[in-house]
Amino acid sequence: MVFFSYLISGISLGSVYAIIALGYTMVYGIAKMLNFAHGDVIMVGGYICYCAMTYLGLPAIASILLSMVVCTVLGVVIEGLAYRPLRQAGSLAVLITAIGVSYFLQNAAQLIWGVTPKIFTSAVSFPLPQGLTDLGISSEAIVTVVSCVVIMIALTLFVNHTRMGKAMRACSEDKGAAQLMGINVNRTISVTFAIGSALAAIAGVLLCSSYTTLMPTTGSMPGIKAFTAAVFGGIGSIPGAFIGGLLLGIIEAMAKAYISTNLANAIVFAVLIVVLLVRPSGLLGKYVPEKV
Amino acid sequence: MAEQKRFEKGKMVPVPSHSIIPERDLDKSPILECSHLGIDFGGLRAVDEFNITIGRTEIAGLIGPNGAGKTTVFNLLTKVYQPTRGTILLDGLDTAGKITAQINRMGIARTFQNIRLFSNLSVEDNVKIGLHNQEKYSALTGVLRLPKYWRQEKAAHERALELLSIFDMQDLASHQAGSLPYGAQRRLEIVRALATNPSLLLLDEPAAGMNPSETAELMENIVKIRDTFQIAVLLIEHDMSLVMGICEGICVLNFGRIIAKGTAEEIQANPAVIEAYLGKQQ
Numbered sequence: 165m166v167f168f169s170y171l172i173s174g175i176s177l178g179s180v181y182a183i184i185a186l187g188y189t190m191v192y193g194i195a196k197m198l199n200f201a202h203g204d205v206i207m208v209g210g211y212i213c214y215c216a217m218t219y220l221g222l223p224a225i226a227s228i229l230l231s232m233v234v235c236t237v238l239g240v241v242i243e244g245l246a247y248r249p250l251r252q253a254g255s256l257a258v259l260i261t262a263i264g265v266s267y268f269l270q271n272a273a274q275l276i277w278g279v280t281p282k283i284f285t286s287a288v289s290f291p292l293p294q295g296l297t298d299l300g301i302s303s304e305a306i307v308t309v310v311s312c313v314v315i316m317i318a319l320t321l322f323v324n325h326t327r328m329g330k331a332m333r334a335c336s337e338d339k340g341a342a343q344l345m346g347i348n349v350n351r352t353i354s355v356t357f358a359i360g361s362a363l364a365a366i367a368g369v370l371l372c373s374s375y376t377t378l379m380p381t382t383g384s385m386p387g388i389k390a391f392t393a394a395v396f397g398g399i400g401s402i403p404g405a406f407i408g409g410l411l412l413g414i415i416e417a418m419a420k421a422y423i424s425t426n427l428a429n430a431i432v433f434a435v436l437i438v439v440l441l442v443r444p445s446g447l448l449g450k451y452v453p454e455k456v
Numbered sequence: 457m458a459e460q461k462r463f464e465k466g467k468m469v470p471v472p473s474h475s476i477i478p479e480r481d482l483d484k485s486p487i488l489e490c491s492h493l494g495i496d497f498g499g500l501r502a503v504d505e506f507n508i509t510i511g512r513t514e515i516a517g518l519i520g521p522n523g524a525g526k527t528t529v530f531n532l533l534t535k536v537y538q539p540t541r542g543t544i545l546l547d548g549l550d551t552a553g554k555i556t557a558q559i560n561r562m563g564i565a566r567t568f569q570n571i572r573l574f575s576n577l578s579v580e581d582n583v584k585i586g587l588h589n590q591e592k593y594s595a596l597t598g599v600l601r602l603p604k605y606w607r608q609e610k611a612a613h614e615r616a617l618e619l620l621s622i623f624d625m626q627d628l629a630s631h632q633a634g635s636l637p638y639g640a641q642r643r644l645e646i647v648r649a650l651a652t653n654p655s656l657l658l659l660d661e662p663a664a665g666m667n668p669s670e671t672a673e674l675m676e677n678i679v680k681i682r683d684t685f686q687i688a689v690l691l692i693e694h695d696m697s698l699v700m701g702i703c704e705g706i707c708v709l710n711f712g713r714i715i716a717k718g719t720a721e722e723i724q725a726n727p728a729v730i731e732a733y734l735g736k737q738q
Binding site: 318321322325326327328329330331333334337338340341342343344345346347348349450 | 534556565574577581585599
């Protein structure tokens with residue numbers, strides 16, 4: 165029974181990682197860049213939702229939607245201002261810029277909201293029957309897992325069955341050839357950032373609903389873990405991000421429960437290292453040998 | 457307006473096989489008009505004073521020694537490079553300020569010297585990406601897979617197979633593009649370019665790496681494509697049998713400047729061309 169409740173908390177945590185990892189993996193798959201600021205967009209999403217509920221007194225759903233809208237705009241603006249001018253630049257320049265944007269967001273949040281942690285009231289709580297709460301299932305866990313599955317299915321459908329999805333797959337293969345097929349590469353990348361950032365907002369709200377404290381650095385650790393999850397599952401792959409996120413969450417929860425709370429992160433990353441040694445392209449990634 | 461007209465035209469295009477003898481319309485307005493086109497890379501004038509006119513159903517050749525700027529001209533025409541000088545009129549419309557994707561929608565498609573297929577996608581998906589601008593359905597229709605989506609996808613599927621049948625490749629539709637043999641990949645690139653419904657097709661060394669019999673087949677196919685789709689073709693090629701065999705107009709480029717223009721016979725007799733290729737006679 166105790167094992168079951170650990171498993172539930174692992175799946176719930178893993179679902180949050182998966183939602184964040186989907187954003188990482190889509191941006192990587194299409195723009196071929198690691199957006200290290202992604203974790204901080206989560207934090208912004210959390211703050212916006214917090215402010216909407218606390219200061220504006222908006223209902224939870226409206227706050228979440230507002231947070232998604234703000235993050236979508238933020239993601240598109242970041243892409244347009246910071247990454248688009250570097251489209252022809254080397255990947256290291258973009259990587260460093262992404263780290264810069266990450267620090268910028270953290271410090272901007274510190275200026276606006278201060279360093280004292282805010283207590284986040286769950287935006288997604290609803291009463292559950294006694295039987296479920298006894299099993300250690302919270303309403304947050306249910307909402308998190310359900311939204312993760314819905315998002316994952318919706319994204320898969322979007323990528324495979326829409327014109328924009330086709331454009332994304334083409335850009336992911338070869339941007340130069342894609343633009344000669346009449347695909348607007350810049351717009352496709354913008355849409356990718358918009359989707360990724362909207363997902364980050366959802367992840368931010370879900371994360372803060374489960375862990376209730378919110379500070380400017382809230383996003384960085386989950387961001388790194390989700391990046392790990394994306395690599396774990398095979399970066400660029402949507403089902404990979406989902407599976408990677410879930411596994412990472414479960415491993416972390418189990419390590420915390422049965423081995424050591426302090427060592428949990430070390431164990432998570434150790435597992436990643438082992439997986440990458442055995443399968444360098446991640447669980448579902450394709451191994452592409454360097455052409456010589 | 458012009459874009460709309462083209463899409464309608466695309467629907468009526470019969471594909472392929474029976475050869476229609478095209479009504480030559482070189483006297484009508486040209487599909488492409490470049491005047492004083494040029495680009496500098498730093499201090500280097502890579503292309504300068506490039507003036508060319510291509511008729512609506514003309515097969516034109518662009519030749520020249522290595523490094524003459526032929527591919528640069530293709531990159532200028534498709535706005536992969538922004539020209540430093542000059543104008544490009546496509547179907548009478550100025551292409552200034554347009555991005556590559558818009559140029560494609562206006563009617564220019566191209567293939568690449570080094571094959572650039574979407575190699576992890578299937579052959580059919582490669583062609584369908586070329587067709588994607590001719591499909592009209594919203595993202596929601598796609599995600600919910602409403603009947604409109606299925607209708608359009610079915611039409612795209614049929615159109616893709618029809619286009620692949622030009623090169624007898626319809627049986628390869630479900631294969632991964634990157635796994636095809638070299639010649640088939642080159643042919644698929646042409647099919648994918650045709651899928652975008654161009655009025656001008658740019659082919660960058662289509663015969664590269666092909667043996668003489670494959671080249672002969674390619675020549676027939678280029679003429680067949682022109683005849684069935686009623687489009688203009690501009691090709692870069694080093695294989696003189698192909699260029700002299702099918703090109704109605706030839707333009708010779710050397711050091712970024714046009715040194716000769718004319719028919720195959722005129723070019724072969726032109727002293728400046730002989731000098732560029734073989735060096736000065738002692």
